[in-house]
Amino acid sequence: MNIDALNPADELQRVVSQPDSDSGATVYARRRVGDRELKRVVLASVLGSFVEWFEFSVYGYLASIMGRVFFPASTPGVQLIASLAAFAIAFFARPFGGLIFGPMGDRYGRKKVLTATIILMAVATFCIGLIPDHATIGVAAPALLIIFRLLQGVSAGGEASGAAIFVAEYCPDRNRTAITSWIEVGCMSGFCFGAVVVAALTHFFSVAQIDAWAWRLPFLLALPLGGIGLYIRYRLEETPAFEAAQHRTGQRAGWRYLFRTHAGPLLQSSGLIIVTNVTLFTVVTYTPTYLVSTLKLDASTGLTISLVSQIFLVAMIPLLGALADRIGRKTVMLSGVLAVAVLVVPCFHLLMTGSFATRLAALALLNLCLAAMLSCIFSKVPSLFETSVRFTGMAISYNVSVALFAGTAPMINAWLIQATGSRMIPAYYLIAAAAVGVVALLFCHDRTGKPMHGDAPVAG
Template sequence: MLGHVVEYYDFAVYALLAPVLAQVFFPSDNELNSLLATLGVFGVAYFVRPLGGLLFGHLGDRIGRRNTLLAVILLMAGATTAMGLLPTYNQGGLVAPILLIVCRSLQGLSAGGEYGGSASFVAEHAPPGRRGFFTSWLHGSTGIGLTLGALTALVLSAVVSQDALESWAWRLPFLLALPLGLVGLYLRLRLDDTPAFEAAKKAGTIPKLPLVEAVRLHWRAILTIAGMVLLLTVSLYVSFTYVTTYLKTFLDVPLSRSLPAGIAGMLTFFVLAPVFGALSDRVGRKPVLAGAAVGHIIGIYPAFLLLQNRSFVAILFAYLILGTLYAGYVGPFTAAVTERFPANVRAASLGIGYQLPVCVFGGLSPLILTYLTDATGVILMPAYYVIGAAVISLLVTLLMTETAGKNAVELDAVVGTAHADRLGSEQGADENDEHRAHQIR
């Protein structure tokens, strides 16, 4: 959880302090150009995330979940802390924005490796019949990271002047990532690797190239989770990052009114995600995921209609709806996707199928929606965007097989069917020839 908290804490802090960072690293007479340059650097991390998923997914299946998670949290906390120590443009010239890009790239690399390792780790340690509940805390903790980031930016902007914020106070939120990262590192050092990984290692079933093995044998499952991730990432980035920009840009709602309501929405999905995760342990992953997708299709439009009211109460109710809908989908999500793959290629498979959609639809969603809303004049465009993603993910969910309620041995037998089928098609002819030769003899 702390790995996800550090990741999304930095995400929120950078996004909310973007106007300040624009003056620190890209000062110019044109404030819009400075802001666009800052947001461009923000997007760099998303384009690096797939590389992190590939690299750390490979390492997670080769050297273990624990060792990979240690490297990931060190990289994330170190890169975020380093951002708080960077020289400004006035101090270092072009070196300052270049170092900022390097730090954001390292953060993206780390973020790309966090999910596959942590999801595999928790799913493989979870008690039988409770995998949905335990894994739901991973994505649920995203709400804590976003909340901490929002509160930090809100408090900082309230207690220090704009001059102090641009001079030195902007560094403080990034430096706060260090103690969070150290606590996470301490906890991960005290954990053993998962029984599933140790069993695969002892049995000698770990491939030399997990990425190649994953794509060769499990490409259908990888495409399945990519389709499921579509709603997950679009709902998160539209509901809890873009809405603030949407309210300010198109409805002229100040941050002082939208941020407290947004924090309430973030805490809502943190609290409710384990509830829906536990529900999926009882009734299955598919019913809960499909119900949440239908909920998005039905409920996202009324939520955005409430935003048009612009009052705090209406915005608060809208965020509570968004938080509940997201919790319903994210609660069973991690259990559902980890159960699609055998232990020997699980981290690598998740690294591929999860991070590529996040790269495209997470990093580019704010830009796409701002352009579409402005170009078409359709003020409810974000709602239509989420509904489209929900329809696609619903269709994918309805086609997937149910895996809830299976223990580790049964699970690997189910998800290993593709492997068995592949081997059967390759070996069947040789076995038939040997059988005929035996009959002749």
């Protein structure tokens, strides 16, 4: 029979002759996806992730400014910690986003969740830009800031997992890593755009103007960007893997099934997410603040070093994703994690004492290590879970790990530096995260070039 001649309805009913290698269950073939549809899905996901993570991360770049605006009665050190605490609190809301959106994504579809998350993120971010400052409404100002940061966290709790799964379920097996790595390109480009916008603020406005009103501009930009992202995502189809899973009879799902059959994948996923995101939020989000507030570089120099190294990070992610499809995701990720453990101390010494060029080289090297992790994480983690619990499993492991260890990294680093006086604290924090990542990777099964758990083989 000519498979290419099958229509989507017929193809959904076609049964693959081999059972899934892990569960032994019969799996259904997915509808065929053409190159045009796959490119549209990837482009839409990249742009959507760009919008989401610009909106979420811009607060981190404005942390010292937000401290002055919303916590003016404190000393500069306490202002920064309080502002970073408001940054971290959004991460404590992420598990609740996972609890809400994970089961919804497994039951009602990935597309519906991604539509909801981008609306919530855009509205919450826009509202932060409308909050009166502390001088106008007193303690109500930081209270409103926390409320909207919590809503951002709930949105992010569904976004990261949903975007990764959406693309991973469309991809051919042979190049899933390379294709899903573009989601991280979108995320990191959003981070970079946030740095560009904040750098532009510091260039075109005085400190007094930024504190008075100009800090609001990046947040107000969220509404039109969110509208663009929503339009793009609304035009997508549901993933072929989810559609195929809906045709199974007696499909097992739910919390009890997840924890009974996926305890190992949940722990492995958590370890991978801890090392990747602790590195991300230390190197990308916290370092600009570290360079300015701790090392006392001027704001323009600190942001320039951070921005150039992030552009290098974005360029390396798809290259390392393509390499991982050739030599294995486990090999590429393990190389990046071990390199962090070995190189982070000398890199931070260079950040503290080096010239502009050596500081830039040190941060670029850490970003290269991070790129090795980011290039693989969105193909590695979804592949650990069966289709019926994939969204829930990834959303819970991803968001709990990020909330407890990664999102708090900037606040913990700032607090420990102030408490101990040691400017090497971020390096030690990264070494601890790397140790967790090595253990997770050693126990993790590598599915590079193979179907994800519970899915039919996908040629391409």
